[in-house]
Amino acid sequence: MPSAWKIVMVMTVVAILSGGILAGVYRVAQPLVERQAEKELKEAIFSVLPQATSYDEMKKGDLIIYQGLDDQGNLEGIAFVASGSGYQGKVRVMVGMNQELTYLQGMKVLESVETPGLGGKITSQWFQDQFKGLAAKPKIEYVKGRKIEKPNEIQAITGATISTRAIVEMINQKATRVKETLGVVTK
């Protein structure tokens, strides 16, 4: 039976070593992780606001809105992140809209754990492209089993209505909040 002192010493040394090594690795990796997150955010904003070449971040309370600007600094549209529960877990999407918030310029899924092959298709080009130029008033709707008839409708993914509905709802909700915060009056 080793003395309690030895037990404590060994554990302390191991823990200090571990902490020290991790602190070192963290210092190297953390800036990379942050840069990566920033890069992803930037790419997402530019992909949902195709005409923008730079952007400004605007904070209103806990709401973050990205204003897309063109070369001359004119406002091209606004982008924001919407999130909600999908079929299997959290889904986050970046949404780009025109300034008046009447239609969408694009949508990109940032994060999702939906079922591969079914709900996972929300990340497909086909699904995301449906949101380009989609009318957002009174709100976005999805259809299934029939053709799209109105400019505010998208085709639901076969076998993944829940994922489709989740995205449509999270965009509608967040868009309403953004409208209220920015004081845009929808006619």
Add this chain to the structure above:
Amino acid sequence: MKTLNQYILFKDLMKGLWKENPVFRLLLGMCPTLAVTTAAINGLSMGLAVTFVLFFSSTFVSLIRRVVPIQVRIATFVVVIATFVTMVDLFLKGFFPPISKTLGPYVPLIVVNCIILARQEAFASKSPLHRAIADALGMGIGFTLALIVLASVREILGMGSIFGIRLLGDWFRPWVIMILPAGAFLTLGIAIGLMNLLTSKITSKSEHRKENSFKS
């Protein structure tokens, strides 16, 4: 003497590949096995991450095996394992973000992967450095190969591709079930069954041979 040592080392290395394959024989680490084998690339990266953690944990545990009091050995192993897992997690996040995203929580969960703790307790903490390393590499490679096999089968049948490259033409309708959790159980069950069949054939054959050689 030297050849005997080499033979032991070789055996330590090879047992992880077949006889004590962590996935097919020991049935350890089933959680990541079932969860991440939806695509071959995920299986490969998970396997490599586990191999890395196994290699360094076994090395370290073998080095400090005489110093660590037996009462706190498990606590010490867990600290060592957690250190290397956190390193892998940060490394993947920083350098391979897409892989880190698909593997999600399963990278930090390597900490509780029973293969790793089992190898520390059963082998590395009782063995000299070179044998611990051989064992860790064998187990790591065995785990990686098993994951690649399972993930390839599931990706080919479930998506018609392998490592993201299209393998089967448009005529192929993917069996979506293969990339769902049910497909993981089906593939694993069939693979284990096949391996048992093969092993029993091999052993009965070698026993047969032994009997014959005794007669002659």
